[in-house]
Amino acid sequence: MEFDDQMRRFFGTDDLGAVSPAAMASGIVRMQVEFGLETDKGRKFAMWSLLYMLGSAPDLDVAFKDERDRDAARTFMDLLDRANAAESGPA
Template sequence: MAAQGKASTNPALVLRSTGSCGDRDVLPAAAALCAWPLEFHPGIAQPQTMDLDALLLDHFGTTDLATLNDDGLAAGLERLLVAFGTESDPGRRFGLWALLHGLGHAPDPAVAFEGRREREAAENYARLIGRAETKDD
Protein backbone atom coordinates (compact mmCIF):
# COMPACT_ATOMS: atom_id res chain seq x y z
CA MET A 1 0.00 0.00 0.00
CA ALA A 2 1.23 3.52 -0.69
CA ALA A 3 2.49 5.62 2.18
CA GLN A 4 0.20 8.43 3.31
CA GLY A 5 0.79 11.56 1.28
CA LYS A 6 2.95 9.92 -1.40
CA ALA A 7 1.72 9.41 -4.93
CA SER A 8 1.57 5.82 -6.09
CA THR A 9 0.67 3.90 -9.17
CA ASN A 10 -1.01 1.28 -7.00
CA PRO A 11 -2.81 3.03 -4.13
CA ALA A 12 -5.47 1.47 -1.95
CA LEU A 13 -8.88 2.25 -0.61
CA VAL A 14 -9.29 1.21 2.99
CA LEU A 15 -12.67 0.90 4.61
CA ARG A 16 -12.23 1.14 8.36
CA SER A 17 -14.48 1.04 11.34
CA THR A 18 -14.10 3.30 14.36
CA GLY A 19 -15.99 0.89 16.55
CA SER A 20 -17.41 -2.52 15.98
CA CYS A 21 -17.70 -3.73 12.43
CA GLY A 22 -21.41 -4.20 12.74
CA ASP A 23 -23.38 -7.41 12.95
CA ARG A 24 -21.46 -10.02 10.97
CA ASP A 25 -24.65 -12.05 10.55
CA VAL A 26 -26.36 -9.12 8.81
CA LEU A 27 -23.38 -7.84 6.83
CA PRO A 28 -20.69 -10.53 6.57
CA ALA A 29 -18.87 -9.24 3.50
CA ALA A 30 -19.03 -5.55 4.43
CA ALA A 31 -17.90 -6.27 8.00
CA ALA A 32 -14.84 -8.02 6.61
CA LEU A 33 -13.85 -4.76 4.92
CA CYS A 34 -13.24 -3.03 8.24
CA ALA A 35 -9.56 -3.91 8.24
CA TRP A 36 -9.06 -4.98 4.64
CA PRO A 37 -6.88 -2.86 2.36
CA LEU A 38 -8.22 -3.22 -1.15
CA GLU A 39 -5.78 -2.44 -3.93
CA PHE A 40 -7.91 -1.85 -6.96
CA HIS A 41 -7.53 1.36 -8.88
CA PRO A 42 -4.17 2.59 -10.15
CA GLY A 43 -5.67 5.94 -11.19
CA ILE A 44 -5.99 7.23 -7.62
CA ALA A 45 -2.98 9.23 -6.41
CA GLN A 46 -3.20 8.51 -2.66
CA PRO A 47 -4.82 6.02 -0.33
CA GLN A 48 -8.26 7.10 0.79
CA THR A 49 -10.11 6.05 3.90
CA MET A 50 -13.82 5.47 4.15
CA ASP A 51 -15.26 4.87 7.60
CA LEU A 52 -17.73 1.98 7.60
CA ASP A 53 -19.48 3.19 10.75
CA ALA A 54 -19.88 6.70 9.27
CA LEU A 55 -21.29 5.25 6.05
CA LEU A 56 -23.79 3.13 7.96
CA LEU A 57 -24.77 6.03 10.21
CA ASP A 58 -25.14 8.43 7.28
CA HIS A 59 -27.28 6.14 5.16
CA PHE A 60 -29.10 3.99 7.73
CA GLY A 61 -29.10 6.17 10.85
CA THR A 62 -27.37 3.44 12.87
CA THR A 63 -24.23 1.34 12.85
CA ASP A 64 -26.23 -1.73 13.89
CA LEU A 65 -28.35 -2.82 10.93
CA ALA A 66 -29.94 -5.60 13.00
CA THR A 67 -31.95 -2.92 14.82
CA LEU A 68 -33.68 -1.73 11.63
CA ASN A 69 -37.10 -2.85 10.52
CA ASP A 70 -37.74 -3.65 6.84
CA ASP A 71 -38.77 -0.07 6.01
CA GLY A 72 -35.68 1.41 7.68
CA LEU A 73 -33.40 -1.00 5.85
CA ALA A 74 -35.10 -0.29 2.51
CA ALA A 75 -34.83 3.49 3.03
CA GLY A 76 -31.12 3.18 3.91
CA LEU A 77 -30.44 1.03 0.87
CA GLU A 78 -32.19 3.60 -1.33
CA ARG A 79 -30.00 6.39 0.10
CA LEU A 80 -26.89 4.25 -0.40
CA LEU A 81 -27.85 3.48 -4.01
CA VAL A 82 -28.41 7.20 -4.69
CA ALA A 83 -25.01 8.02 -3.16
CA PHE A 84 -23.39 5.35 -5.33
CA GLY A 85 -25.14 6.63 -8.46
CA THR A 86 -24.10 10.23 -7.87
CA GLU A 87 -20.53 9.66 -6.62
CA SER A 88 -17.89 10.77 -9.14
CA ASP A 89 -14.70 9.78 -7.27
CA PRO A 90 -13.73 6.28 -8.48
CA GLY A 91 -12.35 5.18 -5.10
CA ARG A 92 -15.38 6.31 -3.11
CA ARG A 93 -17.67 4.88 -5.78
CA PHE A 94 -15.96 1.49 -5.46
CA GLY A 95 -16.23 1.66 -1.66
CA LEU A 96 -19.96 2.36 -1.85
CA TRP A 97 -20.36 -0.48 -4.34
CA ALA A 98 -18.45 -2.83 -2.00
CA LEU A 99 -20.79 -1.92 0.85
CA LEU A 100 -23.81 -2.48 -1.39
CA HIS A 101 -22.31 -5.84 -2.38
CA GLY A 102 -21.89 -6.78 1.27
CA LEU A 103 -25.55 -5.99 1.82
CA GLY A 104 -26.60 -8.01 -1.21
CA HIS A 105 -27.81 -5.03 -3.26
CA ALA A 106 -24.92 -4.06 -5.54
CA PRO A 107 -25.62 -3.58 -9.21
CA ASP A 108 -23.81 -5.95 -11.53
CA PRO A 109 -20.26 -4.66 -12.21
CA ALA A 110 -20.95 -4.61 -15.96
CA VAL A 111 -23.74 -2.10 -15.32
CA ALA A 112 -22.19 -0.26 -12.36
CA PHE A 113 -18.78 0.60 -13.84
CA GLU A 114 -18.10 2.00 -17.29
CA GLY A 115 -14.32 1.69 -17.06
CA ARG A 116 -12.66 -1.65 -17.63
CA ARG A 117 -10.37 -1.35 -14.59
CA GLU A 118 -13.19 -0.52 -12.19
CA ARG A 119 -15.40 -3.24 -13.64
CA GLU A 120 -12.64 -5.86 -13.38
CA ALA A 121 -11.81 -4.73 -9.84
CA ALA A 122 -15.46 -5.16 -8.81
CA GLU A 123 -15.67 -8.58 -10.47
CA ASN A 124 -12.45 -9.68 -8.75
CA TYR A 125 -13.66 -8.34 -5.41
CA ALA A 126 -16.98 -10.17 -5.71
CA ARG A 127 -15.19 -13.39 -6.64
CA LEU A 128 -12.77 -13.10 -3.69
CA ILE A 129 -15.52 -12.29 -1.19
CA GLY A 130 -17.47 -15.28 -2.51
CA ARG A 131 -14.48 -17.52 -1.87
CA ALA A 132 -14.01 -16.09 1.64
CA GLU A 133 -17.66 -16.63 2.50
CA THR A 134 -17.49 -20.19 1.15
CA LYS A 135 -14.52 -20.92 3.44
CA ASP A 136 -16.45 -19.55 6.42
CA ASP A 137 -19.35 -21.96 5.82
Protein backbone atom coordinates in the same frame (compact mmCIF):
# COMPACT_ATOMS: atom_id res chain seq x y z
CA MET B 1 -15.17 6.35 3.02
CA GLU B 2 -14.96 3.94 5.92
CA PHE B 3 -17.40 1.05 6.21
CA ASP B 4 -18.72 2.23 9.59
CA ASP B 5 -19.19 5.73 8.19
CA GLN B 6 -21.33 4.34 5.38
CA MET B 7 -23.40 2.33 7.82
CA ARG B 8 -24.08 5.35 10.00
CA ARG B 9 -24.72 7.63 7.02
CA PHE B 10 -27.24 5.41 5.27
CA PHE B 11 -28.69 3.32 8.11
CA GLY B 12 -28.20 5.47 11.22
CA THR B 13 -26.10 2.80 12.98
CA ASP B 14 -23.08 0.60 12.44
CA ASP B 15 -25.08 -2.45 13.61
CA LEU B 16 -27.12 -3.86 10.72
CA GLY B 17 -28.87 -6.20 13.13
CA ALA B 18 -30.50 -3.17 14.75
CA VAL B 19 -31.92 -1.83 11.46
CA SER B 20 -35.61 -2.43 10.82
CA PRO B 21 -36.63 -3.82 7.42
CA ALA B 22 -38.17 -0.45 6.47
CA ALA B 23 -35.03 1.47 7.48
CA MET B 24 -32.90 -1.05 5.58
CA ALA B 25 -34.93 -0.59 2.41
CA SER B 26 -34.86 3.20 2.78
CA GLY B 27 -31.09 3.22 3.40
CA ILE B 28 -30.46 1.06 0.35
CA VAL B 29 -32.52 3.38 -1.84
CA ARG B 30 -30.63 6.42 -0.55
CA MET B 31 -27.33 4.65 -1.15
CA GLN B 32 -28.33 3.68 -4.70
CA VAL B 33 -29.29 7.27 -5.50
CA GLU B 34 -26.06 8.63 -4.05
CA PHE B 35 -24.09 5.92 -5.87
CA GLY B 36 -25.54 7.10 -9.18
CA LEU B 37 -24.45 10.66 -8.46
CA GLU B 38 -21.01 9.89 -7.02
CA THR B 39 -17.99 10.93 -9.11
CA ASP B 40 -15.16 9.95 -6.73
CA LYS B 41 -13.98 6.47 -7.76
CA GLY B 42 -13.02 5.40 -4.23
CA ARG B 43 -16.30 6.48 -2.68
CA LYS B 44 -18.23 4.91 -5.54
CA PHE B 45 -16.42 1.60 -5.10
CA ALA B 46 -17.02 1.66 -1.34
CA MET B 47 -20.75 2.24 -1.85
CA TRP B 48 -20.93 -0.46 -4.51
CA SER B 49 -19.16 -2.89 -2.15
CA LEU B 50 -21.70 -2.35 0.61
CA LEU B 51 -24.58 -2.55 -1.86
CA TYR B 52 -23.13 -5.84 -3.12
CA MET B 53 -22.97 -7.24 0.40
CA LEU B 54 -26.60 -6.22 0.88
CA GLY B 55 -27.64 -7.86 -2.41
CA SER B 56 -28.56 -4.55 -4.05
CA ALA B 57 -25.56 -3.57 -6.19
CA PRO B 58 -26.01 -2.62 -9.83
CA ASP B 59 -24.41 -4.86 -12.46
CA LEU B 60 -20.73 -4.19 -13.03
CA ASP B 61 -21.16 -2.92 -16.58
CA VAL B 62 -23.68 -0.37 -15.30
CA ALA B 63 -21.77 0.53 -12.14
CA PHE B 64 -18.28 1.05 -13.58
CA LYS B 65 -17.28 2.46 -16.95
CA ASP B 66 -13.60 1.59 -16.49
CA GLU B 67 -12.59 -2.06 -17.03
CA ARG B 68 -10.06 -1.85 -14.18
CA ASP B 69 -12.82 -0.85 -11.79
CA ARG B 70 -14.94 -3.79 -12.98
CA ASP B 71 -11.95 -6.11 -12.47
CA ALA B 72 -11.45 -4.76 -8.94
CA ALA B 73 -15.14 -5.37 -8.23
CA ARG B 74 -14.87 -8.94 -9.55
CA THR B 75 -11.88 -9.53 -7.29
CA PHE B 76 -13.87 -8.17 -4.33
CA MET B 77 -16.77 -10.48 -5.19
CA ASP B 78 -14.46 -13.49 -5.41
CA LEU B 79 -12.77 -12.69 -2.10
CA LEU B 80 -16.11 -12.23 -0.36
CA ASP B 81 -17.43 -15.49 -1.81
CA ARG B 82 -14.32 -17.34 -0.60
CA ALA B 83 -14.61 -15.80 2.87
CA ASN B 84 -18.28 -16.78 3.07
CA ALA B 85 -17.47 -20.31 1.90
CA ALA B 86 -14.75 -20.61 4.54
CA GLU B 87 -17.23 -19.53 7.24
CA SER B 88 -19.71 -22.15 6.06
CA GLY B 89 -17.13 -24.89 6.40
CA PRO B 90 -16.50 -27.80 4.07
CA ALA B 91 -19.32 -28.79 1.79
